[in-house]
Amino acid sequence: MNLRASTWVERSGNLALLILWGLAAALVIYVFVGGGYLISVLQFAAVYVVFVTGLNIFMGYAGQVSFGHNAFAAISGYTSAVLTTKYGWEPLPAAALGLAGVLACALIIGYPTLRLRGHYLAMATLAIGLIAYDVAVEWGSVTQGYMGISGIPPLGIGRWTVVSDRAVLLLLIVIAALGVLASAAIRRSRLGRALVAIDGSENAARALGIDVARYKLVAFLISAFYAGVAGSLFVHAVGFVSPEVFGLHMVVLAFTMLYVGGIGTFAGPALGALIVTLLPETFRTFNEYQDLAYGGVLILILIYAPGGLTSLPHIWSSMRRKEGA
Amino acid sequence: MTRVLEVEGLSARYGHVEALRLVDLHVDDGELVAVLGPNGAGKSTLMRALLGLVPTEGRVRFCGADVPRRNPVAAAACGLVLVPEGRGIFGPMTVAENLELGAYLLKRDRMEFARRHERVLALFPRLKERLLQIAGSLSGGEQQMLAIGRALMAEPKILLLDEPSLGLAPRVTEEILEKLGELNHNGLPIILVEQKAPLALKLARRAYLMSVGCIAAEIDPRTVKSHDELARFYLG
Helix, strand or coil: CCCCCHHHHHHHHHHHHHHHHHHHHHHHHHHHHHCHHHHHHHHHHEEEEHHHHHHHHHHHHCCCCCCHHHHHHHHHHHHHHHHHHCCCCHHHHHHHHHHHHHHHHHHHHHHHHHHHHCCHHHHHHHHHHHHHHHHHHHHHHHHHHHHHHHHHHCCCCCCCEEECCCHHHHHHHHHHHHHHHHHHHHHHHHHHHHHHHHHCHHHHHCCCCHHHHHHHHHHHHHHHCCCCCCHHHHHHHHHHEEEHCHHHHHHHHHHHHHHHHCCCCCCCCHHHHHHHHHHHHHHHHHHHHHHHHHHHHHHHHHHHHHCCHHHHHHHHHHHHHHHCC | CEEEEEEEEEEEEEECEEEEEHHHEECCCCCCEEEEEECCCCCCHHHHHHHHHEEEEEEEEEEEEECCCCHHHHHHHHEEEEEECCCCCCCCHHHHHHHHHHHHHHHCHHHHHHHHHHHHHHHHHHHHHHHCEEEHCCHHHHHHHHHHHHHHHHHCCEEECCCCCCCHHHHHHHHHHHHHHHHHHCCCCCCCEEECCHHHHCCCEEEEEEEEEEEEEEECHHHCCHHHHHHHHHHH
16 A cells, blocks of 8 residues: 555544544533533533543553442542531532542552452452442441432532533533543653553563552552542532442443543543443433443444544554555 | 672572572673573573562672662662563553653653663664654564663663564574674673574673573683584583
């Protein structure tokens, strides 16, 4: 294939991804202008963008595995909820204290846990998520158990609160975008390169002078911070929290978003969060076959784009090269 | 001649298996020392043990000071730099990012970074053409050049190379070994682990022959006149 043709192929691959992002942006604008219940769906998607973008730093960049980041969302979410509803704190200081608690817990948990690898690390983090869920259920005097906590005030500073659905969505989109940009900056930094090196080969990274244990812990703390932000945002956006909100379902959903969007890329998780959240709504007219159609599409995506949707340009250009050969 | 590296009674085990047993060796300033031996002789373990990547007993002295045990970061900071078996390049990153990682301990000294970068690209001009290419998409020979280039970015005081010819075509191997000869000629001490003994002996000033985790013999390459003689060293 000549150079001009191969450039065209690259461009058409990029075009596919651009179309996908364009559609996502158009959908956000449509929902924002049109209003309705889809605004709540998008708010949910924006919170998950923050959560999975953080998880991607630990799992995608550093190549580690965690089934327990829902625990950090729960710690932050419940701290915000309890402090604002029971003790009358302002949402921002409550969220800040929740995040401080998340970082302290992540440090205490991460230091011993990150000595484990692979399946052992996965099992240990799964246990952390399950413990957090059980504490939320059993510590009824604080968390109200299964009943949950309602009446959580919306985000705001002093007299200024973000009340309307559109304003909440806008705020969440801005925070999610900042989260993705920060993740991109991390990937391009010395820290990001060190994390990707650890993912490639821990021994090769060590041989270059990279302190593997320290960087794994740093990645764990950053991703826990993102999870904490997502937890606080969720409770203040929805106004309610219960143990189910931060249950195992959250982990499964986050993993799906990561792999559908493209784990290890900085924008993939955000795209995955949008698609995985909005896809069920697209199949609403399928009635009882809605879940079947949703599952089928996810399977098709993972079969034909195993690197996630952000790998589409690469897949497209490989296909065209094969055709041209 | 100054002794750069001195190893005394170095042992290493993987669980119950003793992979290295009381290894003694040394490297003098400006020397290229080959470590030869069949598969499973413990050559790669020796390289990993020198860097502290595996638990060890014994003593490793480098430039007159003890190398801390089980601390590869400190070993790398001392100037002991390894090009691992299988190259260990970071496939999803670009060539430029791989080279930047080589100078990881340099932190923010841009001038020094630029000097090292220029020197590496002058040694391997092919890398210059591929700086923005994903490292995993390079050919085997280019990947090996990148692995050596990345190690040179760390400005090593001694370079440890584990099987640099592995999986490479003879012409590419020759090209790589020629570059190693050039580096050594400019004063860089090198330990070269190689299964292809004749190639390594062409470059080396001295060679150690390893067998089942021990140093079986120290060879002067000038005394090895033929393949038969080399086989005698291997077979005893």
